[in-house]
Amino acid sequence: xxxxxxxxxxxxxxxxxxxxxxxxxxxxxxxxxxxxxxxxxxxxxxxxxxxxxxxxxxxxxxxxxxxxxxxxxxxxxxxxxxxxxxxxxxxxxxxxxxxxxxxxxxxxxxxxxxxxxxxxxxxxxxxxxxxxxxxxxxxxxxxxxxxxxxxxxxxxxxxxxxxxxxxxxxxxxxxxxxxxxxxxxxxxxxxxxxxxxxxxxxxxxxxxxxxxxxxxxxxxxxxxxxxxxxxxxxxxxxxxxxxxxxxxxxxxxxxxxxxxxxxxxxxxxxxxxxxxxxxxxxxxxxxxxxxxxxxxxxxxxxxxxxxxxxxxxxxxxxxxxxxxxxxxxxxxxxxxxxxxxx
Numbered sequence: 001x002x003x004x005x006x007x008x009x010x011x012x013x014x015x016x017x018x019x020x021x022x023x024x025x026x027x028x029x030x031x032x033x034x035x036x037x038x039x040x041x042x043x044x045x046x047x048x049x050x051x052x053x054x055x056x057x058x059x060x061x062x063x064x065x066x067x068x069x070x071x072x073x074x075x076x077x078x079x080x081x082x083x084x085x086x087x088x089x090x091x092x093x094x095x096x097x098x099x100x101x102x103x104x105x106x107x108x109x110x111x112x113x114x115x116x117x118x119x120x121x122x123x124x125x126x127x128x129x130x131x132x133x134x135x136x137x138x139x140x141x142x143x144x145x146x147x148x149x150x151x152x153x154x155x156x157x158x159x160x161x162x163x164x165x166x167x168x169x170x171x172x173x174x175x176x177x178x179x180x181x182x183x184x185x186x187x188x189x190x191x192x193x194x195x196x197x198x199x200x201x202x203x204x205x206x207x208x209x210x211x212x213x214x215x216x217x218x219x220x221x222x223x224x225x226x227x228x229x230x231x232x233x234x235x236x237x238x239x240x241x242x243x244x245x246x247x248x249x250x251x252x253x254x255x256x257x258x259x260x261x262x263x264x265x266x267x268x269x270x271x272x273x274x275x276x277x278x279x280x281x282x283x284x285x286x287x288x289x290x291x292x293x294x295x296x297x298x299x300x301x302x303x304x305x306x307x308x309x310x311x312x313x314x315x316x317x318x319x320x321x322x323x324x325x326x327x328x329x330x331x332x333x334x335x336x337x338x339x340x341x342x
Contacts, residue, residue: 055086076088079287087109148277158191172228173203175206210241211238256273258273273311274311275311
């Protein structure tokens with residue numbers, strides 16, 4: 001291989017085990033030669049020499065959630081381009097399983113990416129000590145983190161509803177153990193200072209899935225709010241489904257806003273207004289931060305918060321009336337018509 005690439009054997013070794021020590025043009029020439037010769041590196045043997053496995057571990061709460069699936073795609077794509085394989089583990093929203101998975105993976109990988117970990121700060125600090133770790137959607141002192149701007153998410157969502165004329169909004173929150181949900185609740189209180197007359201009613205914590213949204217919908221209606229903001233798009237889709245089952249028309253009777261902009265947000269009717277998070281970029285940024293952490297010569301990065309964007313679709317509109325929805329549901333057709341004129 002060295003002869004075919006016109007380099008020394010030591011340069012080949014450095015290119016395959018420590019690529020940052022070799023000029024990109026030279027490394028590419030070596031990789032082309034390796035491909036031509038059908039060379040496949042033995043990562044186990046290399047690990048015995050370098051102490052590296054060329055593997056990363058990724059732990060997520062729920063791979064069935066399209067948010068985490070998209071982040072995983074971003075992680076795997078970037079890692080593969082850098083020569084790393086990724087072990088993906090699903091904790092099924094269970095803290096004990098999450099801790100056990102992290103313990104098992106830590107000894108088998110060069111670094112860990114923990115996406116929206118549900119464990120406490122104390123548990124997280126203890127279990128990541130001595131392991132190069134990057135957090136997604138969580139912040140902890142002395143640990144690299146990649147987040148989206150949760151305060152900006154709720155600011156954009158509430159600002160949109162406020163501009164349409166809504167003055168009472170229900171918030172259907174995510175898991176009580178979710179750091180992002182805590183940040184969003186804090187962001188709600190901050191946003192209210194700039195939106196005079198707006199009331200946001202927090203109706204509880206729900207599992208961040210379709211069924212959780214269905215459970216939240218009835219409580220949202222009971223508040224008399226003219227709009228509901230959901231913790232994520234999956235919950236928002238569940239809310240849409242339950243409202244439809246009750247004969248409550250969206251957005252005529254109630255506006256609905258989600259968060260994330262997963263693919264399914266455009267596959268329902270009405271299409272879901274949401275705040276888009278750059279999910280694959282989140283995964284890519286986490287891998288970049290992890291590689292920087294593995295190389296001790298690189299300076300420690302400041303926590304990175306990626307931008308978000310409001311996507312307005314047809315699930316939001318000007319509120320029809322100030323009359324609570326529960327009253328409208330009980331009213332007959334003639335009474336609804338009368339109420340609409342007041």
